[in-house]
Structures are given as C-alpha cells and as structure tokens.
Amino acid sequence: xxxxxxxxxxxxxxxxxxxxxxxxxxxxxxxxxxxxxxxxxxxxxxxxxxxxxxxxxxxxxxxxxxxxxxxxxxxxxxxxxxxxxxxxxxxxxxxxxxxxxxxxxxxxxxxxxxxxxxxxxxxxxxxxxxxxxxxxxxxxxxxxxxxxxxxxxxxxxxxxxxxxxxxxxxxxxxxxxxxxxxxxxxxxxxxxxxxxxxxxxxxxxxxxxxxxxxxxxxxxxxxxxxxxxxxxxxxxxxxxxxxxxxxxxxxxxxxxxx
Amino acid sequence: xxxxxxxxxxxxxxxxxxxxxxxxxxxxxxxxxxxxxxxxxxxxxxxxxxxxxxxxxxxxxxxxxxxxxxxxxxxxxxxxxxxxxxxxxxxxxxxxxxxxxxxxxxxxxxxxxxxxxxxxxxxxxxxxxxxxxxxxxxxxxxxxxxxxxxxxxxxxxxxxxxxxxxxxxxxxxxxxxxxxxxxxxxxxxxxxxxxxxxxxxxxxxxxxxxxxxxxxxxxxxxxxxxxxxxxxxxxxxxxxxxxxxxxxxxxxxxxxxxxxxxxxxxxxxxxxxxxxxxxxxxxxxxxxxxxxxxxxxxxxxxxxx
Numbered sequence: 001x002x003x004x005x006x007x008x009x010x011x012x013x014x015x016x017x018x019x020x021x022x023x024x025x026x027x028x029x030x031x032x033x034x035x036x037x038x039x040x041x042x043x044x045x046x047x048x049x050x051x052x053x054x055x056x057x058x059x060x061x062x063x064x065x066x067x068x069x070x071x072x073x074x075x076x077x078x079x080x081x082x083x084x085x086x087x088x089x090x091x092x093x094x095x096x097x098x099x100x101x102x103x104x105x106x107x108x109x110x111x112x113x114x115x116x117x118x119x120x121x122x123x124x125x126x127x128x129x130x131x132x133x134x135x136x137x138x139x140x141x142x143x144x145x146x147x148x149x150x151x152x153x154x155x156x157x158x159x160x161x162x163x164x165x166x167x168x169x170x171x172x173x174x175x176x177x178x179x180x181x182x183x184x185x186x187x188x189x190x191x192x193x194x195x196x197x198x199x200x201x202x203x204x205x206x207x208x209x210x211x212x213x214x215x216x217x218x219x220x221x222x223x224x225x226x227x228x229x230x231x232x233x234x235x236x237x238x239x240x241x242x243x244x245x246x247x248x249x250x251x252x253x254x255x256x257x258x
Numbered sequence: 259x260x261x262x263x264x265x266x267x268x269x270x271x272x273x274x275x276x277x278x279x280x281x282x283x284x285x286x287x288x289x290x291x292x293x294x295x296x297x298x299x300x301x302x303x304x305x306x307x308x309x310x311x312x313x314x315x316x317x318x319x320x321x322x323x324x325x326x327x328x329x330x331x332x333x334x335x336x337x338x339x340x341x342x343x344x345x346x347x348x349x350x351x352x353x354x355x356x357x358x359x360x361x362x363x364x365x366x367x368x369x370x371x372x373x374x375x376x377x378x379x380x381x382x383x384x385x386x387x388x389x390x391x392x393x394x395x396x397x398x399x400x401x402x403x404x405x406x407x408x409x410x411x412x413x414x415x416x417x418x419x420x421x422x423x424x425x426x427x428x429x430x431x432x433x434x435x436x437x438x439x440x441x442x443x444x445x446x447x448x449x450x451x452x453x454x455x456x457x458x459x460x461x462x463x464x465x466x467x468x469x470x471x472x473x474x475x476x477x478x479x480x481x482x483x484x485x486x487x488x489x490x491x492x493x494x495x496x497x498x499x500x501x502x503x504x505x506x507x508x509x510x511x512x513x514x515x516x517x518x519x520x521x522x523x524x525x526x527x528x529x530x531x532x533x534x535x536x537x538x539x540x541x542x543x544x545x546x547x548x549x550x551x552x553x554x555x556x557x558x559x560x561x562x563x
Contacts, residue, residue, distance in 0.1 A: 003328075003357065003358055003359065003360055004358065006357050006358075007354045007355070007357040007358030008354075010350070010353060010354035010357050011346075011354045014346050014347070014350040014353075014354065015343055015345055015346060016345035017345070081343065082343070085340070085341060085342060085343055085344070086338050086340060086341035087341045087342055087343050089303075089306075089308050089337060089338065089341055090337075090341045090342065090355075090398070091358075092306075092307070092308055093306050093307075093308065093329065093330075093335055093337070094329070094330055094355050094358040094359060095358050096306075096307045096323055096324040096326065096329055097324065257303075257308065257309040257310060258303070258308040258309065
C-alpha cells in the first residue's frame with residue numbers, strides 16, 4: 001500500500017502535465033492579487049453614495065472559477081494519460097493489485113489538488129485582503145472564520161471534482177472524452193438546468209457538483225442566489241458524487257482487461 | 259519457472275488462446291514463436307495478470323502473478339517498449355518502478371549502466387529512439403533482479419549491435435539459472451538465441467521442443483543419384499536405410515548419413531553422380547509447421563476472371 005502511494009506520487013510529480021496544472025493554479029492565484037488591487041483602486045474612485053451599494057467579487061474569485069477546471073484536467077489525466085501510451089500495463093505489471101493501485105492513484109491526485117487549492121486560496125485571499133485593507137468592500141470584510149470556512153470548502157470541492165473526474169476517467173479510459181464530460185458537467189449542465197420548468201430548474205442547478213461549494217459555505221458578504229440546498233444536504237450530495245464516481249471507476253478498473 | 263495450463267482466452271467471439279499448455283524451465287532461453295496473431299502477446303498479458311484468463315491457469319513460480327507482493331523481484335517483463343510516458347526522464351521512469359516494488363535508487367543507476375543508458379539518464383524518454391526505448395524496457399525488467407524474465411519481441415527496432423547485445427544478455431541470464439521466455443515471429447533469431455522452442459499458431463500449441471530436436475525432425479534424408487539405382491537400393495536397405503524412389507530416377511535415403519552412403523557405394527563399386535543432404539532449415543521447418551495457422555495469409559495465385 002505504501003509502495004503504491006509512493007510510486008504514484010513519484011509518477012505524478014515527474015510528469016509535465018502536473019507542473020503545467022500547478023503553474024496554472026499559481027497564475028490564477030496572482031490574478032487574485034491583481035483583482036484585489038483593481039478593486040481597491042476602483043473603490044477609492046467611488047463617491048460615498050456609490051460605495052453604499054457597490055459590489056465586487058471576492059479576492060479568491062479567479063481561483064474559485066479556475067480550480068474546478070484544473071481539477072477536471074488533473075483528475076482526467078491521472079489515469080487516462082496512461083491508457084493512450086499503454087503505460088497502464090507497465091504500471092499494472094509493477095503493481096498488480098488493482099484496488100490498491102486505484103486507491104493510490106485517486107489518493108495522490110485528490111491530495112495534490114486539495115493541497116494546491118488550499119494553499120493558493122489561502123495566499124490569494126490573504127494577500128487580497130491585505131491589498132484592500134480597511135476599505136469597506138463587503139466581500140473583503142467578512143469575519144475571518146467565515147472566510148476560512150468558505151475557502152476550506154472551495155478546496156474540498158476542488159478535491160471532490162478531481163476524484164469524480166478520476167472515477168469517470170477509469171470508466172471512459174479516454175483523456176479527451178473524460179475532460180469533455182467533466183467540462184460538460186461544470187459548464188453545460190448548469191445552463192441546461194435553467195431551461196427546466198420551475199421549481200426543477202433551481203433544484204437541479206443546485207445539485208450540480210460545480211455549484212455545491214457556495215451552498216455549503218458561501219462567500220461572506222456576498223448576496224444570495226447560490227442555490228436552494230441546506231449546507232448538510234449539499235455536503236451529502238457532494239459526497240454521493242465522489243462515492244458513486246469512484247465506485248464505478250474502481251469496478252471498471254478492477255474488472256476489465258488492461 | 260513458468261507454467262501455462264489449459265489456458266483459454268476469448269475476446270468476445272474471437273478465441274486468441276485455445277487450451278494452451280506448456281512449461282518454461284530455468285536455465286534455458288525458451289523461444290515463444292508463432293505468426294502474427296498466434297496468441298503470444300495475449301499469453302504474456304495473461305501471465306502478467308493484465309488480462310484475465312477465460313479458463314485455465316498461467317502461473318509464475320507456482321503462483322498467479324497478481325498474488326505476488328513485489329512482482330518485479332520475481333518476474334521482469336518487457337511487453338511494449340513504447341509503453342512509457344514521454345515527458346518523464348529515463349531515471350524517473352525507472353525510479354517510480356523501483357519505488358513501487360521497494361527497490362533502492364542505487365539499483366536504478368546500476369541497470370541504466372548495464373543497458374548502456376547511463377549517459378541519457380536525465381533525458382526525457384519522449385526523445386528516445388526505438389532501440390533506446392527497448393534498452394529502457396529491458397532495464398525495467400532487470401530492475402528487481404528477477405529469476406523469471408519475459409520479453410515480447412525484444413529485438414524489434416534494434417540495430418545489429420543491439421541485436422547481438424540482446425542475444426548475449428539473454429544467454430547470460432539463462433546461464434545464471436534464470437527462466438527466460440522470449441517471443442518472436444522470427445525463427446532465424448530464435449535459432450541463434452534459444453535452447454527450447456514453444457511454437458503456437460491460432461492460439462494452439464504446435465510444438466514444444468528443443469532447437470536440436472526440431473532440426474532433426476525436419477531432416478529429410480539424403481538425395482542420391484546413381485546409374486544403377488536397383489543395386490544401390492538393395493545395398494542401402496540391407497544396411498538399415500529407408501529408400502524411397504523419386505520420379506526422376508534418383509532415390510531419397512533416410513536413416514543413413516552422407517558418409518555411410520558414400521562408403522557403401524564405394525565398397526560395392528556403384529558409381530554415384532550426386533549425394534546431397536536434404537535437411538530443411540529451421541526457418542523452413544517453422545514455415546511448414548505454421549503454414550495452416552497464419553492469420554493473414556496472402557493467396558499465392560490469383561485466378562484470371
């Protein structure tokens with residue numbers, strides 16, 4: 001078990017796509033600082049009357065938008081990139097116990113995205129708050145505990161999306177197919193859900209994986225409109241996605257010929 | 259030791275391996291021969307636990323491969339030299355493999371030196387030639403210092419120097435007492451490398467034999483031409499040879515070699531115009547054995563419409 005985790009971690013950190021994804025996360029983290037700086041400048045130019053009603057997205061917004069995409073790409077590549085080269089056979093010959101191997105692969109991919117998300121969110125949001133300082137922008141003045149909970153759940157949903165895509169990849173075995181499916185879940189299904197007759201439009205939209213984080217712990221200081229699920233229900237839905245996707249993936253991975 | 263027992267593997271309606279049984283023993287190089295599509299790679303994939311057998315068993319040292327805790331220490335295998343991720347450096351490719359089976363990093367350096375890739379250890383595998391990838395795949399197989407080695411078409415893409423290097427490596431590994439199985443569709447290569455041959459066609463066993471036995475089996479006798487065939491036939495039959503007349507007056511003799519036939523004719527004063535040993539080459543023997551089982555045979559003659 002330890003051998004498998006150590007070997008998969010070795011693999012994940014020596015493949016170029018991982019470096020590219022982490023670089024992308026770092027880039028969006030810097031964008032958080034640019035955004036915060038822009039908000040501060042903008043705020044300074046507003047009249048007192050405008051300030052009373054002005055709204056601005058929170059410091060971590062660039063990461064909140066991009067982390068799910070990075071999670072889909074990394075979660076998909078973690079397994080499917082081996083199928084295109086045939087390396088999955090080399091891997092299975094070295095680690096023939098499939099459930100262990102599956103757990104190791106999912107574990108290192110999920111853990112890496114969790115750490116990358118939490119670290120970038122903490123730095124991006126923290127630095128953003130410092131840049132905006134004591135300006136009374138609502139989304140930059142939330143209580144520290146609420147901000148921390150919000151960032152923690154953004155990180156956890158990022159890891160969950162990584163695992164869901166990973167499970168999907170084990171079933172589909174194709175990088176292009178898995179990334180397309182992941183993007184469809186994040187961006188196409190929410191738009192389609194809004195075409196449903198009420199109240200199903202809102203219910204379905206709220207249950208989609210990309211929309212759960214804000215229903216569990218929303219951005220402090222922002223107005224509502226994040227969905228209709230109670231936090232515990234949203235957590236349960238998120239866990240269900242992970243369990244179902246990993247279960248289907250593990251079954252497919254263990255049963256099919258390599 | 260490798261044991262394949264009544265192994266059958268079907269993919270949908272296609273039977274790739276059909277009740278195949280053979281044993282590969284330590285201390286010898288065993289050639290695993292068959293035309294394209296005969297089931298060699300499928301058998302190796304089942305041996306490595308990559309594909310599941312439909313029925314029967316494929317065992318390594320008496321166990322199923324998937325039951326081995328650190329399999330690379332018992333079995334080294336090279337199935338497909340292209341099965342690497344190009345972005346990774348050679349050292350790291352072997353590095354994660356070593357880590358997966360609890361093998362130290364020093365061993366990675368050792369095998370890289372052994373296969374002649376020490377100089378490119380820090381280069382990305384994507385830039386490697388097919389020959390370099392074969393060497394990297396062999397390095398991976400040797401990593402755990404295993405007692406059983408399996409190579410699928412190891413000489414593919416190698417230059418003559420590389421082919422000779424592989425041949426000597428395989429012989430040296432067998433001389434250490436290891437079990438070495440090499441698949442190939444080239445008899446000419448196996449003739450120089452292997453001691454034993456397992457020949458399959460359409461998923462079935464055709465021959466499980468030593469190289470020498472196969473050569474003997476396809477010795478077709480000696481063609482003898484003489485102006486006095488009747489007298490010669492009588493003399494050779496008396497000496498224990500089997501004589502078969504040919505349509506052009508010559509005879510084919512089996513059971514006696516060229517020297518014995520020449521001596522006997524000289525002793526009786528029978529003139530000989532031709533004495534030709536007629537043994538088939540192993541290549542011909544192989545072609546004959548597998549003639550019925552090539553999957554994609556081209557018709558030799560095409561009838562005019």
